[in-house]
Amino acid sequence: MTNIEDEAWQDLVGIGADPPIRRDKCEQCKRPVVVCWCPALPSPPEAVASQIVILQHPAEEKRSLRTALMLQLGLEPGKCVVYKGKRFPNLKHPAELQRILESPQTLLLYPSRDSVPLEEVDRSAGPYTLLLIDGTWPQAKAIYASSPALHRLRQVKLIAVGISDYIIRTQPTEGCLSTLETAAQCLAVLESRPELRQTLVRPLHTLCKYQLDNGAVEHQSKEFLLKNNQYPKPIGKRLSRLLNYSNTVCGGGLEKDSNT
């Protein structure tokens, strides 16, 4: 072999025989296998008597980390159902939703003046179907305003809300939880199984940990940043008032017909 041939040969053997690594997707969560959170799901899925129904704003699916799917996969089939729309019910929704909206066993999680703490609901009269509105707070208010069927439901709120574990996404206010965390907390109360909260949010922790390990910035909530003068935008009077009015939006106490 000449020197040139020898060099060419050396170049050839330097090329790996394996094909380039494909980003295989997990069948279940549809995420690339390296970031799949399925191993963090409860196995087998949790059996619960209550049912969670998520009324999801169409924009939420794109925006969120799809935590509704974590809940669906963490519970036995049929225990978490998602309906999409800006108004409930609409013509595209199945008759099943209408039945849910008319059932006396259905509760709506919504922090209105009339809502009662979930902890005070008579559990012996269950099981209940709990409706959650999935979207930003303005989206949730808009859905509520344009869905008269929701106004007739018994309304409940969560009293004991902790600061969100959902640290990747900036929270609008302390005490605002992701839909998954909210649902897990509600189920823990309704099923009288405190451990459910941790069990069901584990996939979210796995996802957050992966993202933090890979350079995502841990966000402080806007409320925290504003209180500590670290939020870059000057804030308006109304927002400032809102922040001073403690335990406002998600903790409960917001007036039902508030037009803010």
Ligand SMILES: [Zn+2]
């Ligand atoms: Zn997966």
